[in-house]
Amino acid sequence: MKIPKSMQNTSYLIIALITSLLSPTLHADPLPSWNEGVNKQAIISFVERTTRADSPDYVVPAKRIATFDNDGCLWSEQPLYFQLIFIIDQIKTLAPQHPEWKNTEPFASILKGDTKKALSGGKKALMELAIATHANISTEEFDQSVSKWLATARHPKTGRPYNQMVFQPMLELLAYLRANDFKTFIVTGGGIDFVRVFAEETYGIPPEQIVGSSIKADYEIRDGKPALIKLPELNFIDDKKGKPIGIHQHIGRRPIFAAGNSDGDFQMLEYVTSGKGARFGMLVHHDDDKREWAYDRDSHIGQLARGLDEAQQRKWNIISMKKDWAKIYPAEKK
Amino acid sequence: MKIPKSMQNTSYLIIALITSLLSPTLHADPLPSWNEGVNKQAIISFVERTTRADSPDYVVPAKRIATFDNDGCLWSEQPLYFQLIFIIDQIKTLAPQHPEWKNTEPFASILKGDTKKALSGGKKALMELAIATHANISTEEFDQSVSKWLATARHPKTGRPYNQMVFQPMLELLAYLRANDFKTFIVTGGGIDFVRVFAEETYGIPPEQIVGSSIKADYEIRDGKPALIKLPELNFIDDKKGKPIGIHQHIGRRPIFAAGNSDGDFQMLEYVTSGKGARFGMLVHHDDDKREWAYDRDSHIGQLARGLDEAQQRKWNIISMKKDWAKIYPAEKK
Numbered sequence: 104m105k106i107p108k109s110m111q112n113t114s115y116l117i118i119a120l121i122t123s124l125l126s127p128t129l130h131a132d133p134l135p136s137w138n139e140g141v142n143k144q145a146i147i148s149f150v151e152r153t154t155r156a157d158s159p160d161y162v163v164p165a166k167r168i169a170t171f172d173n174d175g176c177l178w179s180e181q182p183l184y185f186q187l188i189f190i191i192d193q194i195k196t197l198a199p200q201h202p203e204w205k206n207t208e209p210f211a212s213i214l215k216g217d218t219k220k221a222l223s224g225g226k227k228a229l230m231e232l233a234i235a236t237h238a239n240i241s242t243e244e245f246d247q248s249v250s251k252w253l254a255t256a257r258h259p260k261t262g263r264p265y266n267q268m269v270f271q272p273m274l275e276l277l278a279y280l281r282a283n284d285f286k287t288f289i290v291t292g293g294g295i296d297f298v299r300v301f302a303e304e305t306y307g308i309p310p311e312q313i314v315g316s317s318i319k320a321d322y323e324i325r326d327g328k329p330a331l332i333k334l335p336e337l338n339f340i341d342d343k344k345g346k347p348i349g350i351h352q353h354i355g356r357r358p359i360f361a362a363g364n365s366d367g368d369f370q371m372l373e374y375v376t377s378g379k380g381a382r383f384g385m386l387v388h389h390d391d392d393k394r395e396w397a398y399d400r401d402s403h404i405g406q407l408a409r410g411l412d413e414a415q416q417r418k419w420n421i422i423s424m425k426k427d428w429a430k431i432y433p434a435e436k437k
Numbered sequence: 438m439k440i441p442k443s444m445q446n447t448s449y450l451i452i453a454l455i456t457s458l459l460s461p462t463l464h465a466d467p468l469p470s471w472n473e474g475v476n477k478q479a480i481i482s483f484v485e486r487t488t489r490a491d492s493p494d495y496v497v498p499a500k501r502i503a504t505f506d507n508d509g510c511l512w513s514e515q516p517l518y519f520q521l522i523f524i525i526d527q528i529k530t531l532a533p534q535h536p537e538w539k540n541t542e543p544f545a546s547i548l549k550g551d552t553k554k555a556l557s558g559g560k561k562a563l564m565e566l567a568i569a570t571h572a573n574i575s576t577e578e579f580d581q582s583v584s585k586w587l588a589t590a591r592h593p594k595t596g597r598p599y600n601q602m603v604f605q606p607m608l609e610l611l612a613y614l615r616a617n618d619f620k621t622f623i624v625t626g627g628g629i630d631f632v633r634v635f636a637e638e639t640y641g642i643p644p645e646q647i648v649g650s651s652i653k654a655d656y657e658i659r660d661g662k663p664a665l666i667k668l669p670e671l672n673f674i675d676d677k678k679g680k681p682i683g684i685h686q687h688i689g690r691r692p693i694f695a696a697g698n699s700d701g702d703f704q705m706l707e708y709v710t711s712g713k714g715a716r717f718g719m720l721v722h723h724d725d726d727k728r729e730w731a732y733d734r735d736s737h738i739g740q741l742a743r744g745l746d747e748a749q750q751r752k753w754n755i756i757s758m759k760k761d762w763a764k765i766y767p768a769e770k771k
Contacts, residue, residue, distance in 0.1 A: 165643055242685060286645070299689045309499055310689030311620070312645075320685055322678040322704060329708045331685045338686075344656040351576060351654055351665050352672075353687060355633045355644030370656060374663045 133279040136272040136430040142385075142420050143427065146276065149383045153359065154283045160381035162359060164284040169360035170314075170350060170371060171277070173291035173298055175405040176364045176387050177306060178269040179258075181396040183218075184404065185265045186293050187229075189252050191218060193236040196248075201235075210235070230337070233294075238318055238335040241325070242296060245333055249300040263435060266301045270387075271433045273362075277306055285360065290350055291315040292342035292367050296333070314353040316341045346371035364389065365405040372410070372419055384419035386410045391425040467613040470606040470764040476719075476754050477761065480610065483717045487693065488617045494715035496693060498618040503694035504648075504684060504705060505611070507625035507632055509739040510698045510721050511640060512603040513592075515730040517552070518738065519599045520627050521563075523586050525552060527570040530582075535569075544569070564671070567628075572652055572669040575659070576630060579667055583634040597769060600635045604721075605767045607696075611640055619694065624684055625649040626676035626701055630667070648687040650675045680705035698723065699739040706744070706753055718753035720744045725759040 137143040152160040153167065174180040183191075194204070194213045204210035209228040212221035222228060237245060253266050261268060277287050287308055291298055295315030302308045317338040320331050341349040347370050350358065361368070361375035364387040372384040386407065390397050399407040414421050424431065471477040486494040487501065508514040517525075528538070528547045538544035543562040546555035556562060571579060587600050595602060611621050621642055625632055629649030636642045651672040654665050675683040681704050684692065695702070695709035698721040706718040720741065724731050733741040748755050758765065 165637070168645075288645075295686075295689070303499070311502075311622075311687065313689060317686065320682050322681045322708070329681065329704075329711050331681060347656045347663065347665060348654050352629075352651065353645065355629070355647060370663075374656070377663050 134275050138429050150283050153381050167285040168358035169280050169285045170288045170290045170358045172363040172368045173289050177273050186297050190232050190236050234335040238333045241330040246300050266305045271430045272428045288312045290346050314349045342367045344370045347374035365407050366409050387422045394431045468609050472763050476756050484617050487715050501619040502692035503614050503619045504622045504624045504692045506697040506702045507623050511607050520631050524566050524570050568669040572667045575664045580634050600639045605764045606762045622646045624680050648683045676701045678704045681708035699741050700743050721756045728765045
C-alpha cells in the first residue's frame, strides 16, 4: 500500500488500519486474466519479495522501474506493425495533396494496394514512407493525425480499433506493478510520438514514461506561436542494443523488471536481469493461433529465437499466451 | 493532499478527515525562505488556481509538469559552471595516467593552473576537456568519479561542497509544487549524467526526470557483463532552443511551469508560457553580490538580457535574490 510522505506521521498507523478494514479489494486476485501456474506465481512472488520491507530482496520504491516493449508485448503486431498500417493508411489520406505519388515508388504501390511491393524497397522505402507521414509537420499536427486514425481505423481481422487490441493480462500486470509503487515505462522500437498519443489512456502510462524511436525535431515560431516541427532526419532507433541505450538516456537507472516478446528485446532483458539484486525478465510467446497469432523463430515480425534458446539459462520467464492467459483482449468498448 | 488511487474508495473521506486533524503542518507557510511580496504571492496563487477542483484554471495532476534549469537556477554557477570545475579537477586527478597532457593544450594549461588560457581555445578546447573526463568510460565509472568529487571538492569562495550551494528557496518551491502533485523536472544545459548523480538526494528529483546535454553511449558486454560506455561524440545540447526540443523528447508534453535564470532558458519559458490555460514563467535574477553574486546582461556565465527586456510583456516573474529571498543556501551539513 502506498502512503505519501506527507502522511508518514502519527496518522500512518491509524490510516493503514482503517484502509485495511475498509478496502474490499485487498485480497482479490491482482491478475485475474492470468491462469494459475509457474509464471503467474513467479510474477507475484517477485513483486512480494521486492516490496515487503522485511524481505532480503526489498527494493526502495524509487528503484522499482519496470520497462515494457509495446509491439507484440502490450498489443498485437500482426499482420503488420500497427504503426506501419497507420503509415499506409496515412499515405492514402494524404495522396490528394501529392499527385506525384501516383508515379513515384514506394508511394505508387501503396496507392495501388500492393503493400508487399512497396515494402520490397527495404529500409530505404520504409524510411521514405515514414518521413512522408511523420515529418515536416508540427508535433501537434502529428498527434492529431494519429488520434484521428485511431478513432476510425479498424483491424482487418478482428474489426477492433487498434488500441483495443491490447492484452488484458498485460494491462493487469501494469496496474499490479503500479499498485505496488513500480513506475512503468514503455521501451518501444516504434515511434515515441506515435505511442505517446494513446499510451496514457490505453495503458495508464504518461508521455514522459515512453522511450522509443524518433526523428529529430526543431523549435521555431510559426505565426507568432512556438511550435516543434518534426524533421525528416532520423534521431534514434530504440531497438536491440538501442533499448538499453534508450533506457539510459531517458530513465538513467537500470530497471529491475523487463517484459518483451522478440529478439529486439534481448539486450533490454539482458541489461535489466544482469543487475544486482532481484530481477525479473519475461518474454510473451505468441503461440495462440486461435485467439491471436502463433509465430516465433521464422517470423518476419517479432522474431523470437535467441530469447527462446537462452531463456532457461538466463532465468527469464517465457509466457505462453495459450496456456498462461485466460483472456487475450479486454471486452470491446463501442 | 495526494491520495493513491487504491485508496480512493469508501475510506477516502475518513482518511482525509483524520489526516487533516492530525497533520500539524497543513496551514504552515510552504515557502518560509521567500519574503512576502508579489513574487511569492504569484507562485502561491498559481498553485492554488491550478489545483483547486472548482477553479477555472484547474489542471489535472497528470498535466502538472514543472521544469527547472539547474545552473544559476537551483544552484550557483560562479566563478565557473560547477561541472567545468569538476572537469578541471578531474583533469588533474587523471594527469598521472596521461603524461602526454603536460605538453598538449588545453590540458597543459589546466595542469599549470591557468584555466583562462586553457579555455581560450573556445568550444573546441572545452569539448576536448569534456571528452577526456566524460567519455570512454562506463556510465557507472563516470557516476563514481562525480560522486567522489562531490564528496571531497569545496567551492573556492564558500568552502562548501558544491551540492550544498543549492538555493534554499528553490528547494522549498520544488517541495511545494510536488506536495501539490506537480511532477518536477530539471532541464539543464549541463550534462544529464552529471546532474543525475546528485539530483535525487539534493533536489528530490529522480534520474528519469532529468533532461540535459549528453554525449552518445554504446552498449557492450565487458568481462561478461553488460555495460553502457560513454562515447566521445556529442549527442544533444540542451540549451536555448534545445530546451523545448529536449522537453519534447523526454517529457512529450508541454509543462505549465518553468523556471530559469539566463537567456539560455528563454525558449523554454517562451514555449511553456505560450500554451493554453494557466502558465507560470520565472527568472531568478542574480542581484545579490553580498550573499551570492550579482550579474546579468554582461556576464560570460548566465547572461540575462532578453529575458529582462521581455519579462513584463510576457508576464514572467523576475525573482530578485536580494529582495525575494530571506535565505540563499540551506544550513550547512557537516
